[in-house]
Amino acid sequence: MNIGVAVISDLHIGSGAKAKDFSLPGASEGVVDDYLSEFRKFVTAEGISADYLVVPGDITNSACKPEFELASERIAQIASCLGVPESKILFCPGNHDVDWETVKALSPLNHPEPQVIKSKYFNFYSEGALFSRNLSSATGRFDESPYLAVWEFDDVLICALNTSVFDGPDKKPHCGEVRPEQIAQIDKYLDGIDKTDKLKLFMFHHHPIQYLDSTFTEPDFSVMSNAVGLLDLLSKYEFDFVVHGHKHIPRFNMEIKDSGHPLSILCAGSFSASLDNKYYDAVGNRFHLVEFHDRCPQSHYARGSVKTWTHFVGGGWTPSLRRAGAEHQQNFGAFLPRAQLIEKIRIQFEEEFKSVQYLRWSDFISNYPEFKYFTSETLRASLKEVAKSMGLLLHEIDAFGLDKLVILKG
Template structure:
């Protein structure tokens, strides 16, 4: 520290924790059930199971005193709209956030968090008994998802974006899955998500009318730019993701970082643009069991 700089003048460290793509499920943790095991996270594993990343993370926090200001959850908390697993995982994330002392937990919905698979040829169906609306369970979670603030939570589901901010950080959460459950499973958008022109107009207005902070984060599920480090072809980039990057990269509304999930690998790169190019962080996955053929050198779990 330079002699002329007092402790009061030092910039405060702002800590952001990220837990993405848990893909929590209620399947048996062996292959004799005949079902694919998507992740290590399941309520049946129990807190004593050392292969449960949530249990291990809570132990790490207790042992090291790990703390953060906010906890970001970029979607796919559950796998294949498993309602029981969603409830379990969201409560576990609340516990983790509380133990780290965060002031806010901010989520963004993933495609697996919605009942979006068609049943009986109905593109709006869920493929499960009772055929609930895509958002039927996730909107009933307690605390509310993706934000605890009631007004902003309603704005997220109505306008597909919402904001959470404090004195140092502005976080805008974007719903890239707004049409999931209302489109055919084989459509292009089903695998990519989108950033619609209507959402772009509303998001621009929000950015213009809210205070630029030292830290500005756009949280979403789908990636707006290809993850270059993948060892296989990436064909699931967000529709109009380039427009999202361009909007945030004008330099007029602060410097931005985009945090996303979906790809299950951690990656950090610059977005395109000529002015204030946003950083793009792919958060990886806290629980997904990665196929060694496609991810031979990647860690099985990521918590940032």
């Protein structure tokens, strides 16, 4: 398989960006002069490349035409840095990509909802911009029911849903939304697609999970309504990966739905928004590279890794730390009931510790690659159980990535 998908979300190009080159002339409060140049140097130094670039919403800050024009230019330049062809830049709108000024102007005229929706995405579909060009090769539109765009390539099927379509200045709360009738339409569409071995990726903007939030004390009412129905559908059709934005604090989760197919879900954080240190201390801006390696011969799950880097003003791009929401590398693509996984690890540990006093997890994975693609949190929980039963010590298991874990004989 060997497919690389770069992820940048919540750019907030315009008045919400941290960088002057991601802001409109004369209106910048950015604290970084040349963010694009910093990114290009980072990508070159790390030797990073990708086959696709996905942008799950909040591309602009206020959805005006000049912001979309600047966003079109900057995203194309980011793709060029990564070696991604323009035709393989995929995206969906976020709540900041809705033109509320147009909605306010039209509201006294009582136009039908479909007309208002078309109007508030007029700037998004501006002729000549990257977004209208690439949507011309997609099936479906973000301003027509069910508000789904689908791109199909030789190796990848990418679906993008507009979860901001029903938002507006007077709506309370400003949540993401997918309506039951949309889910039924999407179900019918996906049922009509021939079963394929292509990588299947689904993106939208709003978070589908009410994440544990230690940053804000106020309740978060912006989570997508009816998200469970959508995730059930994606599990039913065995999507390999789900990407969303909106929540500026990144996370990576695996969800097990009723159909039994696990969903790997990346909450991407923000690539270039200006983050308030009072709320986002140590979080920083994020760039992700999702690498799909192969499919498991037994389960047929797509296997791979998510690599994450963080940008801090003055510090540049550095590998992400676990304490800030998403550690630098996490794997995905394997699942077993915890009791079975614990027993498999315990059997191998008993054999290994017959001849050694300590064991590096990285060495263990090299010798027993069947454990490589379990998620980090699944492995942490299982390793703690094994250590407890065998009297082992797990050095700094909660502080750093598992690549630095050393298991000591008690």
